[in-house]
Amino acid sequence: MKDKKSKKALRAQYEERTITGGVYVIRNTQSGQILLESTTDLTGSRNRFDFARKTGAGVNLKLQRDWSHLGGDQFEFEVLETLDKSETQTGEAFAEDLEVLEEFWQEKLKDAYFY
Template sequence: MKGEFEVDKSKRKELQEEFKQIKTYMGAIQITNKVSGKIYVDTFSNLKNKWFTLQMQLDMGRFANAGLQKDWKELGADSFTYEVLEQKEADEITDIKWECKQMLKHWLDKLQPYEDKGYNKPLLR
């Protein structure tokens, strides 16, 4: 007798194929402090549910960027917006890590989110 959660092999194969068909998107995001206008720019290999994940990290005090974390704690979630600046289908990219770095360089050069304008630190070249 099969267990309650056991799936037969043909159904499992069907589900795996459906999962492979789900498109994932890599891309660049911007978090904006609505009070100060400061922005944070970053790239991720998978944007699915990324805002939810970032909010959770910020709410728990575990976000990597100390300046953004500090302002989030002081001002609260309602003082910030999230925006996807650019996205690409990840399954069409052979080197996602390299592509994310190139995309990040582009957006950092364009937006200059440093010092009074943002939370990012300039990239070492």
């Protein structure tokens, strides 16, 4: 009985959590080249980057050649802007808002050296 209540409580906490997306860059510190991305799960994207740095596995294909040549320690993850999903917003609408935010940053960084 107690396990059932704790599972319900955990599920409720999970469903009530704030979902944070955002726009980020992965920067090659040697060349200055950047990969600009948006995501509905900023924490997950950061965790994937950290995992790739530690293991060399799961590297974004656009970065693969430089990553293999230079090593993961020559790349950094930088959050440019965050956006919290509202309670009434659909996942699709949230993703669309993030795409618009990414386009804004693409324009703002138009002189950058992109992957």
